[in-house]
Amino acid sequence: MVDFADFTLPDDPAAAWAAPGAEPLVSPRVRALIAQVFGIDGAIDGGDAATKRADVVATGDERAANGGGAAAGGAARDGASALPPSPLSSAAHAALASAVGADHVRTDDAARAAHANGMSYLDLVRRGRASAADGPPAPPDAVVEPADERQVAAVLATASEHAVAVVPFGGGTSVVGGVAPERGPFGAVVALDLRRLDRLVELDEVSRTATLQAGLTGPRAEALLAARGFTLGHLPQSFERATIGGYAATRSAGQLSTGWGRFDALVERLRAVTPAGTLSLGRAPGSAAGPDLRQLLLGSEGAFGVITEVTVRIRPLPQVRRHEGWRVDSFAAGTALLRRLAQDGPRPDLARLSDEAETALGVATAGEQAGEGCLLLVGWEGSEADVAGRALATAALLREAGAVPLGEEAAASWRSGRFRAPRLRDELLPLGLVVETLETATSWRDLEAVHAAVGEALRGALADATPLVACHISHLYAAGASLYFSVIARQDSADPVGQWRAAKRAAGDAIAAAGATITHHHAVGADHAPWLADEVGEPGVALLRAVKSHLDPAGVMNPGKLLP
Numbered sequence: 228m229v230d231f232a233d234f235t236l237p238d239d240p241a242a243a244w245a246a247p248g249a250e251p252l253v254s255p256r257v258r259a260l261i262a263q264v265f266g267i268d269g270a271i272d273g274g275d276a277a278t279k280r281a282d283v284v285a286t287g288d289e290r291a292a293n294g295g296g297a298a299a300g301g302a303a304r305d306g307a308s309a310l311p312p313s314p315l316s317s318a319a320h321a322a323l324a325s326a327v328g329a330d331h332v333r334t335d336d337a338a339r340a341a342h343a344n345g346m347s348y349l350d351l352v353r354r355g356r357a358s359a360a361d362g363p364p365a366p367p368d369a370v371v372e373p374a375d376e377r378q379v380a381a382v383l384a385t386a387s388e389h390a391v392a393v394v395p396f397g398g399g400t401s402v403v404g405g406v407a408p409e410r411g412p413f414g415a416v417v418a419l420d421l422r423r424l425d426r427l428v429e430l431d432e433v434s435r436t437a438t439l440q441a442g443l444t445g446p447r448a449e450a451l452l453a454a455r456g457f458t459l460g461h462l463p464q465s466f467e468r469a470t471i472g473g474y475a476a477t478r479s480a481g482q483l484s485t486g487w488g489r490f491d492a493l494v495e496r497l498r499a500v501t502p503a504g505t506l507s508l509g510r511a512p513g514s515a516a517g518p519d520l521r522q523l524l525l526g527s528e529g530a531f532g533v534i535t536e537v538t539v540r541i542r543p544l545p546q547v548r549r550h551e552g553w554r555v556d557s558f559a560a561g562t563a564l565l566r567r568l569a570q571d572g573p574r575p576d577l578a579r580l581s582d583e584a585e586t587a588l589g590v591a592t593a594g595e596q597a598g599e600g601c602l603l604l605v606g607w608e609g610s611e612a613d614v615a616g617r618a619l620a621t622a623a624l625l626r627e628a629g630a631v632p633l634g635e636e637a638a639a640s641w642r643s644g645r646f647r648a649p650r651l652r653d654e655l656l657p658l659g660l661v662v663e664t665l666e667t668a669t670s671w672r673d674l675e676a677v678h679a680a681v682g683e684a685l686r687g688a689l690a691d692a693t694p695l696v697a698c699h700i701s702h703l704y705a706a707g708a709s710l711y712f713s714v715i716a717r718q719d720s721a722d723p724v725g726q727w728r729a730a731k732r733a734a735g736d737a738i739a740a741a742g743a744t745i746t747h748h749h750a751v752g753a754d755h756a757p758w759l760a761d762e763v764g765e766p767g768v769a770l771l772r773a774v775k776s777h778l779d780p781a782g783v784m785n786p787g788k789l790l791p
């Protein structure tokens with residue numbers, strides 16, 4: 228049996244992604260490289276630049292040290308009360324306290340600051356800035372912590388009655404502004420922290436399904452399932468903090484989604500509390516009873532209600548896990564190979580193809596000599612016979628196409644570092660860099676064109692900031708694949724927010740113009756809402772608005788998210 232022991236299992240969901248005092252990931256050699264490539268003074272010793280900028284970039288670690296967020300630009304860190312007083316009326320406060328207990332309506336600075344935004348590059352940058360235009364968003368006026376579905380319903384009833392906006396909050400790892408505490412037309416806003424909904428409700432070994440409460444984090448859910456010999460195997464890079472409810476509300480994809488399915492595809496049943504009532508959806512593994520209403524809640528991003536529990540398909544813990552690296556001639560050659568595997572098999576569970584830029588970046592940061600071509604990772608997890616069979620057949624196909632085997636070692640370094648990106652970003656931002664990612668998906672036919680168009684848009688928008696744009700394919704479908712772009716550039720210290728917004732707009736417009744999706748797995752949130760009509764059309768947006776106005780007549784659920 229294999230386990231998932233190569234990631235940390237924090238007891239506290241808000242625990243730091245980097246353990247305090249952990250060795251820095253960015254070595255002096257890489258800092259020197261950064262200084263040289265991006266022309267940033269002070270990046271060589273890491274000390275000066277990092278110290279100078281530490282005040283303006285509150286990192287994910289500081290967020291954890293604060294109990295989850297450093298939105299108030301350090302005020303909460305000092306213990307001083309610097310947040311504006313909570314405008315929650317005493318009547319609303321009392322009604323919320325009677326719904327969840329007085330101890331679970333928190334108005335202290337630490338709790339409010341911890342729920343003031345998510346984890347995008349802009350969230351991290353804005354945390355430390357002072358101006359109203361690009362500074363930290365106003366924090367929620369209270370953090371409400373229900374213990375069960377009945378309490379969630381009571382909170383939503385109270386919020387509707389007292390005109391208080393409600394932002395469902397799972398792990399707070401949204402990178403699209405999904406948990407920003409926007410008030411909308413209301414006088415107050417609360418974050419609804421779901422961490423107390425943390426139980427494995429039922430495990431049906433016969434049907435291989437598990438019912439998990441929404442607030443369970445990835446590691447906690449896996450630990451509960453592993454104790455019974457099963458796994459969900461949903462591994463987004465944010466796995467250590469993100470929650471079951473968050474996965475469902477954003478239609479998340481994980482590292483094994485090519486083989487095991489994205490999260491929304493694993494959902495058999497779900498329960499959701501809306502201001503209009505509770506929905507219990509999904510009775511059988513297949514149904515023809517009208518449109519599938521589960522799909523209305525999957526990806527609804529808290530705008531319609533609160534997903535309280537999800538029943539997902541699970542698997543026995545795999546006996547074997549095998550991940551291999553291969554070198555292919557080019558991104559185009561690798562793409563053709565992946566298409567063959569996706570369409571004709573054998574289908575890998577893990578498939579990840581880095582383009583030339585991402586391959587070179589990996590090689591350079593590892594201190595190796597640049598090689599030709601692109602890095603392809605493929606992997607299989609399951610029984611010994613299944614893994615051996617698929618690995619052998621895939622190897623024959625790849626060799627025949629001229630790919631060069633790099634062995635399991637090439638994949639091992641990816642595997643050991645696969646949850647480190649947030650820590651890496653925390654170390655790179657203070658050096659004076661833009662570090663952000665964005666993603667899309669498109670058909671096999673259009674993949675190369677979208678890859679080129681989005682790369683060009685990003686490089687054009689950041690032309691004076693030495694942009695480095697890298698990309699990989701990481702989720703395969705029979706008809707197409709996802710493209711995941713990483714951007715590193717010199718930060719415009721005078722206007723970092725405007726700088727990234729312009730780049731993001733250029734990329735989003737290029738994606739929409741190419742007919743690709745505005746988001747393959749990060750969801751819409753506030754950041755992608757301007758492109759939703761491109762994706763589903765005006766009638767589609769009107770339909771979503773009609774659903775919202777039925778389920779949330781007062782409009783208190785997560786204002787400003789999903790719907791433009």
Ligand SMILES: Cc1cc2nc3c(=O)[nH]c(=O)nc-3n(C[C@H](O)[C@H](O)[C@H](O)COP(=O)(O)OP(=O)(O)OC[C@H]3O[C@@H](n4cnc5c(N)ncnc54)[C@H](O)[C@@H]3O)c2cc1C
Binds near residue numbers: 345478535
């Ligand atoms: C470093 C990093 C790496 C990431 N990698 C991936 C990745 O590999 N794959 C991927 O898919 N995503 C990834 N993400 C994005 C993010 O982690 C996912 O969107 C994740 O599913 C969010 O889960 P969460 O519990 O943190 O939700 P939150 O961030 O708390 O919430 C996300 C949205 O869902 C709503 N919501 C949360 N819980 C509920 C609920 N129970 N009911 C209704 N609405 C709810 C919120 O209001 C918000 O709109 C990454 C993010 C970061 C910071």
